[in-house]
Amino acid sequence: MKWSKAFIPTVKEDPSDAEVLSHKLMVRAGLMRKLAAGAYTYLPLGYRTLRKIEQIIRQEMDAAGAQELHMPVIQPGELWERSGRLKAYGPVLMNFTDRHGRRVVLGPTHEEVITTLVANNISSYKQLPLNLYQIQTKFRDEYRPRFGVLRTREFLMKDAYSFHLTLDDLKITYQKMYDAYCRIFDRCGLDYIVVEAESGPIGGESSHEFMVPTEAGEDTLVRCSCGYAANLERATAATPQKETKESPKDLREMHTPGATTIEELTKLLKVPAEKLIKTLVLLGDGKPLAALIRGDHELNEAKLAHAAGVANVEMADAQTIEKLTGAAVGFAGPVGLSKLPIITDKAVQGMANAATGANKTDYHLLGVNPGRDFALSSVADIRLAQPGDRCAKCGGELQFSKGIEIGHVFQLGTKYSQALGADVLDEKGKTQPLIMGCYGIGLNRIMAATIETGADEQGIIWPMNIAPFQVILVQLGQSDQVLTTAQKLYEDLTARGCEVLWDDRSARPGVKFNDADLIGIPLRITIGEKALANGNVELKPRTEKQPQLLEPSRAVEATAKIIQSELKAFNI
RNA sequence: CGGAGCGUAGCUCAGCUUGGCUAGAGCGCUGCGUUCGGGACGCAGAGGUCGGAGGUUCAAAUCCUCUCGCUCCGACCA
Numbered sequence: 001m002k003w004s005k006a007f008i009p010t011v012k013e014d015p016s017d018a019e020v021l022s023h024k025l026m027v028r029a030g031l032m033r034k035l036a037a038g039a040y041t042y043l044p045l046g047y048r049t050l051r052k053i054e055q056i057i058r059q060e061m062d063a064a065g066a067q068e069l070h071m072p073v074i075q076p077g078e079l080w081e082r083s084g085r086l087k088a089y090g091p092v093l094m095n096f097t098d099r100h101g102r103r104v105v106l107g108p109t110h111e112e113v114i115t116t117l118v119a120n121n122i123s124s125y126k127q128l129p130l131n132l133y134q135i136q137t138k139f140r141d142e143y144r145p146r147f148g149v150l151r152t153r154e155f156l157m158k159d160a161y162s163f164h165l166t167l168d169d170l171k172i173t174y175q176k177m178y179d180a181y182c183r184i185f186d187r188c189g190l191d192y193i194v195v196e197a198e199s200g201p202i203g204g205e206s207s208h209e210f211m212v213p214t215e216a217g218e219d220t221l222v223r224c225s226c227g228y229a230a231n232l233e234r235a236t237a238a239t240p241q242k243e244t245k246e247s248p249k250d251l252r253e254m255h256t257p258g259a260t261t262i263e264e265l266t267k268l269l270k271v272p273a274e275k276l277i278k279t280l281v282l283l284g285d286g287k288p289l290a291a292l293i294r295g296d297h298e299l300n301e302a303k304l305a306h307a308a309g310v311a312n313v314e315m316a317d318a319q320t321i322e323k324l325t326g327a328a329v330g331f332a333g334p335v336g337l338s339k340l341p342i343i344t345d346k347a348v349q350g351m352a353n354a355a356t357g358a359n360k361t362d363y364h365l366l367g368v369n370p371g372r373d374f375a376l377s378s379v380a381d382i383r384l385a386q387p388g389d390r391c392a393k394c395g396g397e398l399q400f401s402k403g404i405e406i407g408h409v410f411q412l413g414t415k416y417s418q419a420l421g422a423d424v425l426d427e428k429g430k431t432q433p434l435i436m437g438c439y440g441i442g443l444n445r446i447m448a449a450t451i452e453t454g455a456d457e458q459g460i461i462w463p464m465n466i467a468p469f470q471v472i473l474v475q476l477g478q479s480d481q482v483l484t485t486a487q488k489l490y491e492d493l494t495a496r497g498c499e500v501l502w503d504d505r506s507a508r509p510g511v512k513f514n515d516a517d518l519i520g521i522p523l524r525i526t527i528g529e530k531a532l533a534n535g536n537v538e539l540k541p542r543t544e545k546q547p548q549l550l551e552p553s554r555a556v557e558a559t560a561k562i563i564q565s566e567l568k569a570f571n572i
Numbered sequence: 573c574g575g576a577g578c579g580u581a582g583c584u585c586a587g588c589u590u591g592g593c594u595a596g597a598g599c600g601c602u603g604c605g606u607u608c609g610g611g612a613c614g615c616a617g618a619g620g621u622c623g624g625a626g627g628u629u630c631a632a633a634u635c636c637u638c639u640c641g642c643u644c645c646g647a648c649c650a
Contacts, residue, residue, distance in 0.1 A: 012599065012611070013584045017643055037642065092649070109650070143573075143648055157650080209650090218649095408650060440650060476609060510610040517610090528609060 001469070003503040007044050010515050020216040022448040023148025025460050029519045031447075031468075038145025038153035045519060046447070048468035050156065053443050054135055056187045056465065057158050064180035065173075066131040066160050071113045073137065077103030079112040083419045088311075094139045094153075106139035111416045111438060114161045118434065119422035125165045125432075128424065129173055133160035135443070147216060149444045150404060156443040163417075164435045165426060174206075174411055177439045181210055181407050187570045188446050189463030190406070191453060195221055197408065198233035198302045206411040211403035212449040221403045224391035231405075233302050236381055237389035237398060239346040240274075240294075246352045249367035251335070254355075257362040260330025262295045265364065269355055272296075277348055277356045277368065279332040281321045281340075284310035288324055292334055292344045294351065297383040307343050307380035325359045333357035333365055334374040343378045344370065404449045405442070412436040460520030461542050464566035469501040471559055472521040474512050476528035485537065485552055486527045492556045498563055517542065523562060525555055 008030040017034070018024040026032050031046030042050055058068065077095060080086040086093065094106040107113070114132060122130065138157045145152050160177065164170040178194075185192045190212055197209040209231055211221055222235035230236070259268045266273050276295030281288060282304070289308055293299050305313045318329050324339055325332040333356035334342055348354075349370055358365045370376055389398050416422070417434040426432050447466075454461045464470060471493060475486040486502065493500045501521060503512050509528075516524050526538040526547065537555050538547035541562070550558060 009582095011583060016578085016584065019644075034642095090648095138650085140650080144644095144646095146644085151649085155650095159650095405650070442650075474609095508608055508610090508612065510608095510612085513610045515611085526609080530609065 001501050003501060004505050006501070008519065009043070010518055018148060020147045020150070020452070021455060022150070022216065022451040025451050025455055025518075026148060026448070029460055031519075032149070038142060038151070040149055040152065045468045049447055049462070049466050050443060052466045052468075053188060053446050054156075054158075057135065057184055057441060057443070060180045060184045060187075061133050061158070061160060064131070064176045066133045066162075066177075068134060069132050070134050070136065071107070071110050071117075073107050073139070075105045075107050075110075075113055077105050079116060079420075080105055083112050083115075083416060085112070092140050092142065094141045107136075108138055108140045109157075109440070110134070110136075110159055111161065111412075111436075112420065115416040115420045115422050115434075115436070118161075118163055119417070119420055122163065122422075122434075123424055125424050125426050128434075129162060129164045129169055131160060131162040131173055131177075133158060133439075147218065147448075149448045150216070151218065152444065155445075158439075158441040158443065160439040162437040162439075163422075164437070165424065165432060167411075167413075167435055170411055170435050170437050174409060174437050177409055177437070178208065181409065181439070181441070184441065185210060185406065185446070187465055188450060189454070189465060189570065190446065190449060192406065193221070193223070193229055193403075195223075196230040196234050198231065208409050209405050210407035211405055212453060213401050213403045214449065214452045215402050216452050217402040217404040219403050219405050221401050222385050223399045223401070224394060224396045225399075226391060226394035226396055228391055228393050232384060232400075233300065235385040235398070236392045237383075237385035238392045238395060239381075240350070248369045248372060249353050251368065251373060252366045253358055253360075254364050254366055255362060256364045259362075259364070260328070265355065266295070269364070269366070271355060275351070275354055277334070277351065277354045277370075279334055279337070279357055281316045281324060281332055282313045283316050283320070284308045284313045288316060288320065288340045289313075290332070290334065290337060290340055290342045291382055292342060292348045293383055294345065294347045297345065297347060298386065300382055300384045303380070304343060304382040307378065307382055308341070325357070327357065327359045327363075328361040331357040331359065331361055331363060333359050333368070335359070335365055335368060337374070341378065342374065343380060343382060344376055345382045346379055347383060349376060349379050404445055404452065406445045406449055407439075407441040409439045410437060412438055455520075458514070459518035462520045462522055463570065464522050464563060465570040467499075467520065467522050469521050470499045470563050471501070471523040471525060472516050472519075473500060473502045474509075474516055474524055474526045475502065475504055476509050476512070476526065478506060479529060481532055482527050482529060485532060489525060489527065489537065489552055489556060492553070493559060496556065496560045498560060522566070523559055525559065 010030045011028050014024045015027045030043055032040045032042050034040055096104055098104050135158045137154055139154055142153055162173045192210050192212045195209050195211055197207045220232035223229045256268055259265050262273050273295035278293045278295055280291045280299055291299055291304055301313050321329050352369055354368045355364055355366050356368045387400050391398055414433040422434045423431045451460050473486055473489055475482055490500055490502050522542050524540045531538055531549055535551055536549040537552050539550055539555050539558055540547035
């Protein structure tokens with residue numbers, strides 16, 4: 001491809017609306033342009049990389065025994081009512097009403113469609129396991145699209161779904177897919193880690209996320225040197241040591257006018273936050289419940305929902321709280337709070353002589369002792385891990401960092417098959433709900449994560465496997481000798497199967513070198529009069545400072561060899 | 573959805589506080605010339621509903637109201 005004929009609009013300055021590195025570089029290198037918030041056009045160069053990522057995924061999915069199919073983007077709203085996810089997804093679901101007044105959903109994912117498909121076409125355990133995937137544009141009306149292509153309203157996703165008679169069989173496929181994911185991300189040249197994850201509205205039991213650690217990520221990773229790794233929603237920290245044997249004091253009421261926050265209380269009572277018990281009033285699937293958390297800890301709603309056995313929890317509004325506690329917001333406490341179930345965090349259990357709200361406006365209780373002053377009917381880990389916490393497995397200090405989620409695998413169980421009636425007959429002729437797994441990869445995120453973690457001041461550095469072109473010919477000047485050499489190199493490299501971008505523009509050398517670095521092609525061959533005077537051209541990898549001088553025919557050999565060996569290295 | 577900020581040439585921005593000549597700069601683009609190994613230079617040009625609507629005024633990019641879009645923080649979320 002000759003650059004002069006290609007549509008590669010590079011720009012010198014960072015776009016004003018870009019914040020993260022990958023976003024800036026993708027625009028500057030002419031990979032993409034924004035149409036609207038969370039919607040991007042992939043230009044030819046960017047699309048080449050995206051297609052290469054797609055190809056790698058296809059190969060690995062096929063090798064793992066999955067079969068590719070293609071489902072519709074538009075889906076009947078009725079399907080989503082049946083699965084119960086119309087509500088669960090809420091406003092994130094893009095939908096419209098068609099001319100007949102039917103609600104149509106733009107697919108944010110395809111569990112409903114695939115489960116219906118399989119329900120209608122699979123009826124025997126003999127047809128299992130079945131593993132199906134597609135690569136398709138997904139739609140989500142995100143509250144806040146951001147970070148360039150990392151969170152968009154429209155994105156490319158590989159989604160796979162597997163169907164099984166037994167949990168053991170699911171686990172076999174789950175492991176195969178897990179391994180395939182590792183190969184995919186390895187081949188894309190990414191440094192990633194795998195963490196235990198919460199499954200969110202997809203639902204299900206076990207789940208792992210594939211994360212690329214980088215500051216630009218919006219997920220928080222919690223890791224320990226012992227190998228423990230989880231995302232923040234899932235992470236468990238060790239329960240703090242039981243407090244030294246402080247002898248229990250008597251309950252005492254204290255006037256604390258207007259002190260409704262932990263911060264105000266610590267000042268007023270002159271005790272540290274870890275001596276306070278926060279009493280949070282929430283609604284679990286609409287029913288009130290209270291959660292007790294140590295003053296310096298944060299509630300993890302997902303864990304609480306799990307512990308309470310509900311699908312969804314939200315903070316109760318002020319009116320509800322006042323009605324239930326008999327006090328203004330900020331003065332709730334567990335003592336005498338009999339109207340609603342109380343779930344106590346593990347860290348609260350061992351506290352002694354704590355302070356809590358008195359369920360009386362402008363009053364707090366001191367000397368509160370769990371177990372003595374209120375019942376510990378339900379104790380669970382319901383807090384977020386936080387910096388300074390210890391690992392629950394080895395006691396080491398937990399490390400917090402940011403990451404980009406590029407893939408996610410779930411053991412779904414029977415959530416969708418039961419809702420949508422996907423059954424098969426087992427060997428005894430008995431009806432069984434299908435057990436499902438599902439597996440997703442964000443292709444655009446792979447691209448962005450590669451740039452995010454692999455760029456330098458000059459621009460992008462593509463791994464050979466997903467580079468839009470493998471080698472760039474930088475032709476300096478337009479003299480006959482330079483031109484014929486470049487032409488010959490282009491033909492010879494192409495004949496050897498190399499993907500060549502030929503910068504034949506009449507721009508000055510500096511412009512070409514800077515553009516070549518910016519778009520990050522792994523190998524560069526410079527054809528200029530200087531080296532040609534000695535019959536040479538220059539070969540330089542993107543990551544090296546100094547070029548190597550070679551005769552053109554040798555440069556072709558060397559280039560082809562480097563490409564070969566790098567592609568092979570990625571083909572684990 | 574709560575908070576903050578921004579919208580002027582293809583891009584990055586100045587001008588707005590204190591209303592007033594023909595609305596500017598750099599980059600990019602077109603033509604000509606000189607250059608040519610890490611983002612050259614000269615000359616000549618093209619390119620603008622100042623996001624949109626309404627209002628105040630003799631006069632609005634500038635002041636007021638409404639509205640749309642975009643970005644960031646929060647909340648939410650594969």
